[in-house]
Amino acid sequence: xxxxxxxxxxxxxxxxxxxxxxxxxxxxxxxxxxxxxxxxxxxxxxxxxxxxxxxxxxxxxxxxxxxxxxxxxxxxxxxxxxxxxxxxxxxxxxxxxxxxxxxxxxxxxxxxxxxxxxxxxxxxxxxxxxxxxxxxxxxxxxxxxxxxxxxxxxxxxxxxxxxxxxxxxxxxxxxxxxxxxxxxxxxxxxxxxxxxxxxxxxxxxxxxxxxxxxxxxxxxxxxxxxxxxxxxxxxxxxxxxx
Amino acid sequence: xxxxxxxxxxxxxxxxxxxxxxxxxxxxxxxxxxxxxxxxxxxxxxxxxxxxxxxxxxxxxxxxxxxxxxxxxxxxxxxxxxxxxxxxxxxxxxxxxxxxxxxxxxxxxxxxxxxxxxxxxxxxxxxxxxxxxxxxxxxxxxxxxxxxxxxxxxxxxxxxxxxxxxxxxxxxxxxxxxxxxxxxxxxxxxxxxxxxxxxxxxxxxxxxxxxxxxxxxxxxxxxxxxxxxxxxxxxxxxxxxx
DNA sequence: GGCGCCAATTGACCTGGATCAAGAACCAGA
DNA sequence: TCTGGTTCTTGATCCAGGTCAATTGGCGCC
Numbered sequence: 001x002x003x004x005x006x007x008x009x010x011x012x013x014x015x016x017x018x019x020x021x022x023x024x025x026x027x028x029x030x031x032x033x034x035x036x037x038x039x040x041x042x043x044x045x046x047x048x049x050x051x052x053x054x055x056x057x058x059x060x061x062x063x064x065x066x067x068x069x070x071x072x073x074x075x076x077x078x079x080x081x082x083x084x085x086x087x088x089x090x091x092x093x094x095x096x097x098x099x100x101x102x103x104x105x106x107x108x109x110x111x112x113x114x115x116x117x118x119x120x121x122x123x124x125x126x127x128x129x130x131x132x133x134x135x136x137x138x139x140x141x142x143x144x145x146x147x148x149x150x151x152x153x154x155x156x157x158x159x160x161x162x163x164x165x166x167x168x169x170x171x172x173x174x175x176x177x178x179x180x181x182x183x184x185x186x187x188x189x190x191x192x193x194x195x196x197x198x199x200x201x202x203x204x205x206x207x208x209x210x211x212x213x214x215x216x217x218x219x220x221x222x223x224x225x226x227x228x229x230x231x232x233x234x235x236x237x238x239x240x241x242x
Numbered sequence: 243x244x245x246x247x248x249x250x251x252x253x254x255x256x257x258x259x260x261x262x263x264x265x266x267x268x269x270x271x272x273x274x275x276x277x278x279x280x281x282x283x284x285x286x287x288x289x290x291x292x293x294x295x296x297x298x299x300x301x302x303x304x305x306x307x308x309x310x311x312x313x314x315x316x317x318x319x320x321x322x323x324x325x326x327x328x329x330x331x332x333x334x335x336x337x338x339x340x341x342x343x344x345x346x347x348x349x350x351x352x353x354x355x356x357x358x359x360x361x362x363x364x365x366x367x368x369x370x371x372x373x374x375x376x377x378x379x380x381x382x383x384x385x386x387x388x389x390x391x392x393x394x395x396x397x398x399x400x401x402x403x404x405x406x407x408x409x410x411x412x413x414x415x416x417x418x419x420x421x422x423x424x425x426x427x428x429x430x431x432x433x434x435x436x437x438x439x440x441x442x443x444x445x446x447x448x449x450x451x452x453x454x455x456x457x458x459x460x461x462x463x464x465x466x467x468x469x470x471x472x473x474x475x476x477x478x479x480x481x482x483x484x
Numbered sequence: 485g486g487c488g489c490c491a492a493t494t495g496a497c498c499t500g501g502a503t504c505a506a507g508a509a510c511c512a513g514a
Numbered sequence: 515t516c517t518g519g520t521t522c523t524t525g526a527t528c529c530a531g532g533t534c535a536a537t538t539g540g541c542g543c544c
Contacts, residue, residue, distance in 0.1 A: 075394040078484045083397040085390040096387075098380060103387055130372040137379045138340060140386055145338075145345055147389040148327040152317040154396040155325040155443025159501065193522065201397030206501055208523055225510070225522065242320045401531065435492060448531055450493055466540075467492065 041121045047112045053094070054106040062116045063095035069112030070190040073104040074198065084199040086143065087190075089173050093139050095119075097126070110190045154201050157241055162200040163210040164239035167220065171230060185230045214239075283363045289354045295336070296348040304358045305337035311354030312432040315346040316440065326441040328385065329432075331415050335381050337361075339368070352432045396443050399483055404442040405452040406481035409462065413472060427472045 044067070047053065053071060054060055066088050073086035085104060088094055094114070096102055126132050153165050174187040189196075193204045200207065214220045219235045222228050230236055286309070289295065295313065296302055308330050315328035327346060330336055336356070338344055368374050395407050416429040431438075435446045442449065456462045461477045464470050472478055 073390070075390065077394070077398060081398040083394040085393045096383065098383065104390065130375060133372060133375055133379060137375060137382060140379060140382045141338065141340065144382060144386045144389060147386060147393065148315070148317065148346065151327045151389065151393060151396060152319070152325040154393060156319060156323040203502060204522075205503080205524085209501090212523070445532060446492075447494085447533080451531090454493070 038117060038121060038125070042115055042117045044113065044115050047108045047114065049108050049110055049112075051108045052105065053108060053112075053114075054102045054104075056103070056105040057101055059100050060095060060102050061119050063093065063097075063119060063122050064114040064116035066090045066092045066094060067113045067115055070109040071112055072107050072109045072191070072195060072199075074107065075104055082198045083201065084195065086147065087173075087199070093136065095122075097123070097136060109195060159200075159202055159206050160210050160213065160239060161241045162202060163196075163207060163214070164236050165241070166196060166200055167214075167228065167230065168233075168236055168240055171233070183233055185233060187228055189226045189228055280359060280363060280367070284357055284359045286355065286357050289350045289356065291350050291352055291354075293350045294347065295350060295354075295356075296344045296346075298345070298347040299343055301342050302337060302344050303361050305335065305339075305361060305364050306356040306358035308332045308334045308336060309355045309357055312351040313354055314349050314351045314433070314437060314441075316349065317346055324440045325443065326437065328389065329411075329415075329441070335378065337364075339365070339378060351437060401442075401444055401448050402452050402455065402481060403483045404444060405438075405449060405456070406478050407483070408438060408442055409456075409470065409472065410475075410478055410482055413475070425475055427475060429470055431468045431470055 047069075053064075056076070068090050071088040071092075071094060072084050073088065074082055074084050076082045087109070088106075094106060122132075126136070153162055157165065170189065171185045171187060174185075191199065193207050196202075197204045197207045211220075211222065214236075215222065217235075218231060219239070220228055220230050289311075295306075298318070310332050313330040313334075313336060314326050315330065316324055316326050318324045329351070330348075336348060364374075368378070395404055399407065412431065413427045413429060416427075433441065435449050438444075439446045439449045453462075453464065456478075457464065459477075460473060461481075462470055462472050
């Protein structure tokens with residue numbers, strides 16, 4: 001985590017080396033001239049939980065890479081009902097090419113650090129570099145796959161399956177290296193109960209009750225409301241539905 | 243509709259002119275040499291409702307353009323619960339670049355006519371033509387926007403809001419020219435009640451009851467279970483939630 | 485026309501998750 | 515260490531939508 005910050009604060013135009021290392025950032029697609037140009041235009045910023053990054057219907061003038069933390073993408077009905085339609089983890093790209101207005105609200109769920117570029121700079125480079133466009137296409141396809149997976153969860157799973165699915169999703173994102181295998185996993189929840197409810201299409205009370213049930217059944221334990229230990233991942237997977 | 247078939251049966255390498263005319267097909271991105279090559283490799287096919295186009299987890303060896311009809315993309319849990327995660331209308335592109343296996347099931351909802359190409363041919367052209375990749379990126383972004391819109395519907399809307407949203411979605415797709423304005427609209431439902439239920443995350447009984455209610459309230463009328471007339475679109479919109 | 489089949493509707497009842505209302509735990513600041 | 519606000523949990527009740535069970539309607543076929 002500190003490594004990433006160093007890359008940026010050092011002021012050297014190796015911008016987004018960290019993103020590249022994780023194989024999904026957009027900057028690795030550029031040649032060194034382009035990188036220098038982009039480095040000049042880019043800026044790193046740190047954001048507090050709850051801060052709004054991009055307002056719904058707002059004109060967007062920059063794109064960003066998530067360097068650390070979790071960003072939630074939400075949609076809201078006029079009466080206040082809210083749904084989280086996506087979670088962006090490092091090193092995801094943030095922004096909607098080819099549209100000036102965002103259809104979603106982007107908000108920091110945890111402390112977030114971002115590297116952002118003016119919209120115009122990225123769009124200029126997209127025209128020059130097909131490789132950059134290719135990366136954006138891959139990331140977009142990945143997000144589409146994730147969105148469709150989640151539609152199955154939202155439309156057809158029960159509350160307890162939803163909560164189990166959510167925990168697995170977080171577990172897999174926090175440390176993708178131990179994806180398979182590893183029976184026991186530990187992580188901090190990046191979302192509050194209210195956020196989790198908005199992600200799952202449930203109420204906070206239902207989420208809380210499901211956590212209680214999982215605790216009672218010895219599947220997980222929770223300390224300080226955030227720090228989760230999954231005792232037996234296989235049992236969570238069984239509950240998540242296949 | 244017959245126009246499109248003529249383009250293909252005529253055997254002339256102006257393949258997918260029809261797609262191009264609708265501004266979203268992929269073929270317009272190619273130069274004439276490429277079009278000739280693609281025309282040789284492509285084949286037009288007509289498919290009956292209910293026929294499976296792409297099985298879940300199946301290896302995919304071709305991509306297609308939807309020329310007419312509606313294709314449903316579904317996901318299914320092991321116990322049979324099903325969710326429609328996308329509807330593809332003409333001239334949408336069908337296929338998942340950069341992956342050999344499909345994560346969804348594709349099935350004809352109505353009579354469908356397709357123009358399909360071998361995977362390899364498209365992928366070769368994608369490398370040559372950045373314009374083609376650009377079109378795929380735009381289509382994918384559009385699908386992502388639609389998926390996220392639908393997540394809000396699945397997670398947070400009531401049954402009656404869901405049904406109203408669905409009717410508007412179909413109405414807007416059937417004839418996009420009369421998008422705004424036009425108080426009265428008429429169209430054939432491309433989906434059965436069971437399909438609609440799977441799209442909305444409801445049961446057929448609930449869908450049916452909501453239709454009955456809309457009929458009783460004079461918002462719509464239905465003939466032969468498929469032919470829908472929306473009497474007052476504005477009232478539907480009010481019910482769909484904003 | 486009558487018959488069989490499947491899709492859609494309708495009704496009666498049940499239940500998972502929402503709602504409403506207290507508490508308990510957590511945490512920041514003094 | 516207390517104190518006040520926020521977040522989380524727990525309990526009691528309610529209701530939208532699911533489940534189960536007929537009935538009706540559309541349509542092709544004999």
